Amino acid sequence: MLNLERLRTLDALARHGSVSAVAEALHVTTSAVSQQLGKLEREVGQQLLAKNGRGVRLTDAGRLLSEHAGRILSQVELAESDLEAQRGQVVGELRLSAFPTAARGLFPAALGTLRGRHPGLRVRSTELEPEQGIAGVVRGDLDLAVVLDWYNKPMPVPDGLVKAPLLDDPADVAMPVDHPLAHRDEVDLAEFADDEWITWAEGEFCHEWLTFTLRSKGIEPIVGHRASETHTQLGLVASGLGVCIAPRLGRNPVPEGVVLVPLVQRVRRHVYVVWRADADRRPSIRAAVEALRAAARSVG
Incomplete structure (x- = not known):
């Protein structure tokens, strides 16, 4: 009979592509991954892996079995979800991620609520950018x-995932206190055509949104500095090094020397939570979504 843990390891290798990446994803050593795959080869009596430079690749038999493994593991998860739903108890392990400002703005209250209400639930959280978080749920x-996505740039959500809205997060322009527009009640993005921008890392969804939005107004952004953390961006603004977009979720405390001015076009991020449809009946999923919504209401 095929061993589920070994099938899980093979499935992870098919998804992640290397033994080291599998070890990181499954929180085990590379030696343990190799041992599991070796045992699986002996179990099926066929070669599943072949050397590929310094790494490995799946053989035809390995790819075939990995496809079956994905379907088997999905069915196992569905069975576990149904059993958990029938039992009606919020227990077991729950792994979740959030982009940095949501982790700062929502996780303390939401995860504290889960711990207080459901002591039998073990929660593991991490900070990940939106694309990475969605990929982690899919895998x-x-x-x-x-x-998140932005009011004018949606984030694609793959089939097989369920999403629930948490809040709409307004964003302002953060500028140094001596900026010529710092006294204004509202500003337009077009007024910052000559300013240096402090933005997110290249390739991050929020950076791509800012570039897309400024270019739609005929502005080629002048990027002076990049930082993934809002507080780092605001610290650079306070030093007079540029301006940035500052969503309100998780941005406090704002450093001295920074002025926040709303935008005329009322820029907003849509913040939501996603999970796999085959886990929809799990009480732990429902409890986590409820806790996140309550945390979102308290900051909204």
């Missing part, structure tokens, strides 16, 4: 991910 490395 099965995460149970839920708090992600």
Whole structure:
């Protein structure tokens, strides 16, 4: 009979592509991964892996079995979800992620609520950018991910995922206190055509949104500095090094020397949580979504 843990390891290798990445995803050593795959080869009596430079690749038999493994593990998860739903208890392990400002703005209250109400639930959280969080849910490395999109740039959500809105997060322009527009009640993005921008890392969804939005107004952004953390961006603004977009979720405390001015076009991020449809009946998923919504209401 095929061993589920070994099938899980093979499935992870098919998804992640290397033994070291599998070890990181499954929180085990590379030696343990190799041992599991070796045992699986002996179990099926066929070669599943072949050397590929310094790494490995799946053989035809390995790819065939990995496809079956994905379907088997999905059915096992569905069975576990149904059993958990029938039992009606919020127990076990729950793995979730959020982008940094949501982790700061929502996780303390939401995860504190879960611990207080459901002591039998073991929660594991991490900070991940939205694309990484969605990919983790799709792969099965995460149970839920708090992600975002912008009012004018949606985040694609793959088939097989369920999403629930948490809040709309307004964003302002952060500028140094001596900026010529710092006294204004509202500003337009077009007024910052000559300013240096402090933005997110290249390739991050929020950076791509800012570039897309400024270019739609005929502005080629002048990027002076990049930082993934809002507080780092605000610290650079306070030093007079540029301006940035500052969503309100998780941004406090704002450093001295920074002025926040709303935008005329009322820029907003849509924040929501996603999970796999085959886990929809799990009480732990429902409890986590409820706790996140309550935390979102308290900051909204």
